[in-house]
Amino acid sequence: MKKVNIGGVPEHFNLAWYLTLKNGEYKDKNINLRWHDYYGGTGAMCKALRDGDIDIAVILTEGIIKDIIDGNPSKIVQTYVETPLIWGVHVAHNSDYKNVEDLKGTKAAISRYGSGSHLMAYINAENHNWDLDQDLDFEVIKNLDGAVEGLTEGQADYFLWEKFTTKPIVDNGVFRRIDNCPSPWPCFVIAVRNEFIENNSEELKTILNIINQTTSGFKDIPNIDKTIANRYEQKLEDVQEWLGLTEWSQTLIDKETVMNVQKELFALNIIPEIVDYEKLTHKL
Known part of the structure; x- marks a missing residue:
């Protein structure tokens, strides 16, 4: 069984991962996916990708783009949440x-x-x-x-x-x-270490297929609003508002969006240069 480490923030956006793990969907495909909570957010996950502590991160778009430009050996393989944060x-x-x-x-x-x-x-x-x-x-x-x-x-x-x-x-x-x-762009993407992409592309495709099936029908899961409210100690009406505002994605972030993020970060002097779309993304 292939062991894969994934990281994300312990927030309602990532409940779909918890549900697929709880259901044993990765193990059914001979993948031992291990979830790691990163309370420190994007900066902590960027470090974990660099250090090889995790193979995959569900991470803020602007943060991972900045860190890849700064030398993080990873690439974006998919948008996870399409709507802004x-x-x-x-x-x-x-x-x-x-x-x-x-x-x-x-x-x-x-x-x-x-x-x-x-x-x-x-x-x-x-x-x-x-x-x-x-x-x-x-x-x-x-x-x-x-x-x-x-x-x-x-x-x-x-x-x-x-x-x-x-x-x-x-x-x-x-x-x-x-x-x-x-945020003036889609908020969360899925980023993967280059080494993992090169050596485990089939496992990666399997993982994405499983999570995408769940996110595409996430809002239709019975009582999902109550589940989120209980798990994350939120008011039901707040969860319902959030669900109404949030859309997941099952596709790779597009070139125009990546360029818009970079232009904004460059104008703010957060990144030193604007790089090619292919340096930041990988299409499976």
Whole structure:
């Protein structure tokens, strides 16, 4: 049985993987797929791909594109979630900050440099015409628990994270969400180490076929809204709203989208160059 390591964030987007694993669908195809939760998000998964700790990552589009350009020996093989990620802009509940303009020049909490929370802080700043050199400052807080501690204790002033994931923290009076900042592209892709693509293409195709069958009918699974609400401790109405907004994909990200992401990252001075589509993607 072929052992394959895969990583992703422990969030509702990835429930389809949990369901297929629980059903033993990979083992039925002689694949021992092992899921690893990455609470540190994209930056932590980029490191895990580089180190060979995981073979596959379900990862933010902008983060993996940046890291492949920076030398990560991996490629995008498919879009996973087609719709943009809606990032909430959060402050501590008792903070004096009332709107995004109040945050200009203050300190953003980020899970790590190169992470989605880091890159989206730039997008948010650009959206509000801030000076990217003068008006951005960062505090590394590792993960969502670190952000709760960092904002509550005043180590940082604001934090961008997926708004439905943080909704229970907002509802509990720990965070206050003062704005939303959607990513201007599909949010999650599936990235795979080049070595694994070269040596295990058939297993990779099998894995993608299984997950794609589940995501294509995900919204039709009986009581899926209640399952998500219970598993991720979210309100049913929030889950239903999220399901209404979210579309999965079963195809490779297209060239135009990849170029748009790169143009944005290049304009923000996050990547040093724009590279060919083929350097970032692999069509199975």
